[in-house]
Amino acid sequence: GENVEQHPSTLSVQEGDSAVIKCTYSDSASNYFPWYKQELGKRPQLIIDIRSNVGEKKDQRIAVTLNKTAKHFSLHITETQPEDSAVYFCAATRSGNEKLTFGTGTRLTIIP
Amino acid sequence: EAQVTQNPRYLITVTGKKLTVTCSQNMNHEYMSWYRQDPGLGLRQIYYSMNVEVTDKGDVPEGYKVSRKEKRNFPLILESPSPNQTSLYFCASSGTGGDTQYFGPGTRLTVL
Numbered sequence: 001g002e003n004v005e006q007h008p009s010t011l012s013v014q015e016g017d018s019a020v021i022k023c024t025y026s027d028s029a030s031n032y033f034p035w036y037k038q039e040l041g042k043r044p045q046l047i048i049d050i051r052s053n054v055g056e057k058k059d060q061r062i063a064v065t066l067n068k069t070a071k072h073f074s075l076h077i078t079e080t081q082p083e084d085s086a087v088y089f090c091a092a093t094r095s096g097n098e099k100l101t102f103g104t105g106t107r108l109t110i111i112p
Numbered sequence: 113e114a115q116v117t118q119n120p121r122y123l124i125t126v127t128g129k130k131l132t133v134t135c136s137q138n139m140n141h142e143y144m145s146w147y148r149q150d151p152g153l154g155l156r157q158i159y160y161s162m163n164v165e166v167t168d169k170g171d172v173p174e175g176y177k178v179s180r181k182e183k184r185n186f187p188l189i190l191e192s193p194s195p196n197q198t199s200l201y202f203c204a205s206s207g208t209g210g211d212t213q214y215f216g217p218g219t220r221l222t223v224l
Contacts, residue, residue, distance in 0.1 A: 001171075006154075034212065043202060043215040044155065089154060099170065100145070100213065104154040 002027040004092050006103025013080050014111050021106045023090035024072040030092040033073045035064060038087045038105075047088075048075070051095070077108075085110045114139045116216035118203050124222045125193055133188045133219050135203030143206045144186040145170070145213070146178065148199040155202065161186055193223040 003026040013019045025033075031052035036044035050057045050064045050073065057064050061080075066073040073092075077084055090103040116137045125131055137144065145160040147170075157170030161180040175197055177189040186205075190197060203216040 009152075032211075043217055045215070046212050049212070095208075095211075099157060099160065101157075101171075102147075102155040104152060 002030055002092055002099065002101040004090060004101050004103040006090050006106060008106060009104065010107045010109070012109045012111055015080055015082060017080055019075075019077045019080055019084070019108055019110075021075045021088055021090070021108070022072060023074070023092075023103050024070075025092040025101075026071065027092070027094070028068075028071065029094050032093050032095050033064070033066060034091050034100075035075050036089045036091065036102075038089065040086070044089060080110045082110050082112060084108060114214070116203055116205055116214050118201075118216040118219050120219060121217060122220050124224065126224050127194055128192050131190050131193060131221075133190075133201060133203075133221070135186045135188065135216055136184050137186075137203075137205040137214070138184065139205060139207075139214070140183065141205035141207055141214075142183070143208060143211075143213075144180070145204045146176070146186070146188050147202045147204065148172065148197075149202060149218075150199050158188070158201075193221075195223050197221065198223045 006023045034049035037047045038044040061078045063076045087105045087107050089105050093100045119134045142163045146158040147155040156172045159178040161167045201219045204213040206213045
């Protein structure tokens with residue numbers, strides 16, 4: 001089955017700087033890679049996703065890149081703000097597949 | 113309002129006392145899933161369902177049961193809870209596998 005590794009487990013970044021979280025996956029057939037943000041005490045919510053026919057996707061300050069050959073994908077947050085502090089999860093699955101495998105999460109702290 | 117609801121939100125019980133956590137969605141989603149979240153382990157899938165009367169095991173199904181008699185409901189049943197099932201549980205739904213999953217608010221379960 002799919003295995004997703006996520007690094008780092010914790011990340012502290014000065015406000016205004018950029019943050020990068022990296023994930024690797026094992027199943028070369030995986031083709032859908034979402035990122036979820038979970039604020040303290042709340043449910044995970046999708047912030048951005050990418051499919052394998054695209055190498056990069058951007059939404060304002062958030063971007064995701066995908067390297068299918070190396071089987072890794074990354075989340076980039078630029079101009080970080082205090083409200084970006086949260087736990088971020090990457091995940092991987094095949095489209096039409098029911099099993100969504102999550103990474104173990106990255107706790108991002110933005111230092112004012 | 114499109115949403116996934118779970119009940120109860122908090123539950124403290126004792127070993128061996130059967131319990132059910134309900135999950136309901138009003139988005140006419142085919143796919144529903146249960147996850148448990150534990151520190152350092154991320155979100156692990158317990159069971160999922162592709163449609164009514166179709167369920168399958170996720171990564172950590174031991175000690176849990178599910179049923180999908182109606183499209184909107186996907187209850188999680190613990191026939192004989194044990195302390196190692198103390199966790200935060202999330203239900204999620206999506207239109208199809210490999211699509212955006214919408215999470216419920218979570219149920220914090222403590223088994224004494």
